Amino acid sequence: MSASPASRLRDLPGVDDVMRHAGGAALVTRFGRAEAAEAIRAAVAEARTALRSGADAEISREAVAAEAGRRLAARDRSSLRPLFNLTGTVLHTNLGRALLAETALTAAAEAAGHAVALEYDLDTGRRGERDDHVRALLREVTGAEDGTVVNNNAAAVLLVINTFAAGREAVVSRGELVEIGGSFRIPELMTQAGATLREVGTTNRTHPKDYVAGFGPDTGLVMKVHTSNYRIEGYTKEVEAPELAGLARAAGVAFCNDLGSGTLVDLSRWGLKKEPTVREAVADGADLVTFSGDKLLGGPQVGFVVGRAEAVARVNRNPMKRALRVDKMRLAALEATLKLYRDPDRLDRTLPTLRLLARPAAEIRALAERVRPAAAAALPGFDVSVGDCRSQIGSGALPVDTIPSAGLFVRAGGDALGRLAAALRALPRPVIGRVSEGALVLDLRCLEDEAGFIATLQDLPHPHAVP
Incomplete structure (x- = not known):
């Protein structure tokens, strides 16, 4: 009994x-x-x-x-544990954006585990500047006279506005009053920086005369904001950076060109649509250029301010700069990342972001064909097939452009897909895809650990994942 x-x-x-x-x-x-x-x-x-x-x-x-x-x-278990980004968005803001290169990972780990000369001049034995670790590299890869680093590009823009337009006016085209992730808007940033926004032109058309009419005795700064997360098409007009730089000089007004997810190289050589490079923005005559480090550049989360030496020096004298500075780990990772740009011919091998963006669709489809049998075996009751799809760059870069890719399409009836997606998220190493047109799509553009992915699928608790 x-x-x-x-x-x-x-x-x-x-x-x-x-x-x-x-x-x-x-x-x-x-x-x-x-x-x-x-x-x-x-x-x-x-x-x-x-x-x-x-x-x-x-x-x-x-x-x-x-x-x-x-x-x-x-x-x-860490809430920041590694996962498989199979969303099809390479620079996914919610999933951490750029993956660091091996040299950057090593440099960050060494800096984290040891005392380093962060603000110490080894030659003189006196206090040094943390910007010195990347200043020469920034000059080299951007063509700017000087540069500085803060904790992200929003901070870089905030610092520039506060330095040149606090208590004064900042002039921006209405067509460039962008909102980025998290409802972060340029007009609100202006207010927080202590500046008064002066809008010029219209949403779709802004002319040189609009800027000239907007300049006055209270103007401290004119900004051009790259609309990296949307695009206005049709009956449009904008004042290009070289012409706007000339207008600003004539009026004695500082000119900042915010590139957002800036790039240091011409992406078209890898089959991607060309984005304005930082070097081009500097050559176009901007006093200051601001851009991100963890998007197209492929480094850690930082924001850059590069440009004329006197303008950068003014930014560095702003007391707010100390509150926005970066730590030794990010500086070490950034230095290692920027050094990769000395050899642009190998960037698609040494820089993970570019390697994933430039990955051929045929290679990705072959990967999907290899892993499909294991995925089907791990998902009894689901239809698992290989199909073509389109990947996105992400983080506001090239918003309407996609890249040919391939992946696994998982289909089932009822609410099975939602329960499967939840089960995949609950794995020790979560798998994140996207539900589209009645299928759970696992875009494999960002999958490089093939064996790890197959092993992870074996951990799926079938009674909970399968209808």
């Missing part, structure tokens, strides 16, 4: 008993006595509740310790 519920309740092990067992002792060693005791107590309580409800439950010390271990492992 099977044991009665009452007798099984009496057989539940105590917390101390489990902690003395090998499994419980291992939890104490790994997580500490207090954490292990709390998890074991919760596991015992769960088993007690199950038995009282008439359900079956494992009540051995081994089983209780194992359940407590699962609880502690889940609690200890």
